[in-house]
Amino acid sequence: MKKRICVIGGGRWGQNHIRTLASLGHLGAIVEADAERLTLLLEQYPGIEGYSGIDEAIRTHYDGYTVALPAEMHYPVGVKLLQRGLNVLMEKPMTLTSAESAELVRLAGESGARLMVGHVLLFHPAYRKIKEIIDSGKLGKLFYLYSCRLNLGTVRTEESVFSSFAPHDISILDYLTGDSACSIKAKGSKFLQDKVYDSTLTLLEYPHNVHAHIFVSWLHPYKQQLLVAVGSKGMIAFDDATPEKEIHFYNKRIDMKNGIPVKVEAPDEIIAYEKKQPLTEELAYFVEHLDSTIGINDGQAGYEVVKVLETVQQIIEKQ
Structure with a gap:
């Protein structure tokens, strides 16, 4: 069965995630707080689930989640996902402080979740x-x-x-x-x-x-x-x-x-x-390694950049 990925954030970069995952056949859902934007995106990608908040998307347990939100939201959203053992690709910067990044790495280690950071280059x-x-x-x-x-x-x-x-x-x-x-x-x-x-x-x-x-x-x-x-x-x-x-x-x-x-x-x-295309390669890599080990730009590497x-x-x- 194909992996299904939920994109959290439907802004400019989130839409790049959405478009790319759809082209790869792995787009499962979109989380977007702006109701009008969410409606437009769901019209553009019929058959995809849509949520106005992350809690319901978390309950559905998709194979992975990409987080393309403003940087100040990365840490609280990451905590919610990783505490539940859900796989996450967090856009850069991973968090706003090294202490927050270290905590996300710790949570991923404890829960067994895959944590990757989106340094697309x-x-x-x-x-x-x-x-x-x-x-x-x-x-x-x-x-x-x-x-x-x-x-x-x-x-x-x-x-x-x-x-x-x-x-x-x-x-x-x-x-x-x-x-x-x-x-x-x-x-x-x-x-x-x-x-x-x-x-x-x-x-x-x-x-x-x-x-x-x-x-x-x-x-x-x-x-x-x-x-x-x-x-x-x-x-x-x-x-x-x-x-x-x-x-x-x-x-x-x-x-x-x-x-x-x-x-x-x-x-x-x-x-x-x-x-x-780097983003295509990055997202394909994330999907391919959901059941193995993230070897390129894992959470620890993302922490080092923030530090x-x-x-x-x-x-x-x-x-």
Whole structure:
């Protein structure tokens, strides 16, 4: 029997969940408090159950629930679901505090529920391919990575740019290194508003002397979503904001010969990868692992991202 998933939240991103799960044949129900919006969605997806609140949807015990609500609602809704042992995909950020995230991880462990967090770029085929390249040893020993997420807007009035832009970058760096940062430094700048940071630079150190930095800003003349990874044998660059979305392998390195640095270069490559929709891949993965183990972006990984967000905010506010 096909798994049936209930989507909690019929807003912009919730509708992406609804459309994608329907295309996969796994949409079972929709929870949406706005009666007019719920009616429109049920007309668009006939045969799907609809609820104005989560309690009745919980009683029905669907195979899994995706939560696409405002971030402040993630924790209370997550508690309700996980206490009952129900499988959950929680959109990012997992919660607003690391303490809340840790509690959701604990509840999932106690109840045996599957808990996954929706850092959708971990299912972007380009980042999956880059992970494959790093793990294959093609780059040699990984030295450092950097990630830039830049644009003009969208400027928030209650949330700093790091909290708004950087969750993707943190999750990608953790995924590519296979670990979480053991040291964090950060600097932020405020230009437009007294309490909101418009630009931040964050330095992270990972185990095995792997370093990284994240530069995010919504005051930038052009859009850039660039990841660079540098190793002892080669380097990779990928900019998701370009039309081509190509992975470039730079066959370049520095060798030490008799104590002298020597530059070594060979022809560069464009690494082919299969173009797929990240959200489709993410939701399909969630459904496929409801009866096994969530190996990509489980609750613990989501907690680690929230912890970095929280730590950076504390650092920049003390500067």
